[in-house]
Amino acid sequence: xxxxxxxxxxxxxxxxxxxxxxxxxxxxxxxxxxxxxxxxxxxxxxxxxxxxxxxxxxxxxxxxxxxxxxxxxxxxxxxxxxxxxxxxxxxxxxxxxxxxxxxxxxxxxxxxxxxxxxxxxxxxxxxxxxxxxxxxx
Amino acid sequence: xxxxxxxxxxxxxxxxxxxxxxxxxxxxxxxxxxxxxxxxxxxxxxxxxxxxxxxxxxxxxxxxxxxxxxxxxxxxxxxxxxxxxxxxxxxxxxxxxxxxxxxxxxxxxxxxxxxxxxxxxxxxxxxxxxxxxxxxxxxxxxxxxxxxxxxxxxxxxxxxxxxxx
Numbered sequence: 001x002x003x004x005x006x007x008x009x010x011x012x013x014x015x016x017x018x019x020x021x022x023x024x025x026x027x028x029x030x031x032x033x034x035x036x037x038x039x040x041x042x043x044x045x046x047x048x049x050x051x052x053x054x055x056x057x058x059x060x061x062x063x064x065x066x067x068x069x070x071x072x073x074x075x076x077x078x079x080x081x082x083x084x085x086x087x088x089x090x091x092x093x094x095x096x097x098x099x100x101x102x103x104x105x106x107x108x109x110x111x112x113x114x115x116x117x118x119x120x121x122x123x124x125x126x127x128x129x130x131x132x133x134x135x136x137x
Numbered sequence: 138x139x140x141x142x143x144x145x146x147x148x149x150x151x152x153x154x155x156x157x158x159x160x161x162x163x164x165x166x167x168x169x170x171x172x173x174x175x176x177x178x179x180x181x182x183x184x185x186x187x188x189x190x191x192x193x194x195x196x197x198x199x200x201x202x203x204x205x206x207x208x209x210x211x212x213x214x215x216x217x218x219x220x221x222x223x224x225x226x227x228x229x230x231x232x233x234x235x236x237x238x239x240x241x242x243x244x245x246x247x248x249x250x251x252x253x254x255x256x257x258x259x260x261x262x263x264x265x266x267x268x269x270x271x272x273x274x275x276x277x278x279x280x281x282x283x284x285x286x287x288x289x290x291x292x293x294x295x296x297x298x299x300x301x302x
Binding site: 048 | 243285
């Protein structure tokens with residue numbers, strides 16, 4: 001499955017540098033896949049805690065941890081959920097741990113090692129402006 | 138102006154303020170651009186007049202709104218048709234967030250929504266709102282499916298990297 005780097009407008013005019021973003025749908029929220037920044041340095045896959053109730057994911061009593069993301073201290077709650085990616089032609093679903101974080105002021109979720117990269121062979125073609133993901137056999 | 142036999146005193150500023158806090162419904166064919174967003178003409182005219190949508194046609198609504206200076210166009214079935222429709226529509230008054238009403242790329246379509254949560258499909262912004270909850274509610278209400286949901290970053294620094302420290 002191929003994902004062109006996400007092109008975004010800059011507030012001052014022009015465009016931001018395109019970023020590697022994969023759209024990951026939570027079970028229960030298939031109509032709104034969350035744009036997730038591919039982050040090879042992140043151990044976890046993280047999304048805003050605002051998404052959990054929208055997808056019907058219960059976080060009460062789940063394990064939590066505090067950590068820093070981009071210099072901001074935040075708290076994460078773990079849930080094992082079914083995730084789906086699609087490029088419109090192919091679709092792949094897998095079960096994975098996702099940390100739902102509050103506060104989460106970041107524009108995207110984070111697709112990290114656990115939860116995302118462990119499940120795919122990922123080829124990043126930054127020069128050409130896209131990335132390919134292939135589910136691990 | 139007269140709509141469906143009723144007389145209304147409408148101006149562009151009044152229409153713009155009436156739409157604050159309201160989310161545009163899905164565009165089926167025709168749209169007008171107000172406050173940097175695409176709106177179904179009938180939704181707008183119904184909102185500002187209080188009339189039932191069955192009381193007037195899309196073309197009447199579109200004509201009334203272009204008279205107030207709002208650009209109008211037809212949703213792109215083909216790009217060339219889309220552009221022609223935009224060029225032919227109404228007076229070129231009322232700047233609308235720099236989009237000109239017919240963004241040619243997703244980047245331009247996203248520009249009016251910097252800082253907001255959006256749901257996109259292809260090069261089209263389906264909805265923009267201040268929270269993911271509103272975006273998801275809109276998608277559910279209108280039976281729409283997005284390709285991606287995210288917040289349009291308000292700076293390069295907002296996505297410079299997010300590795301835990």
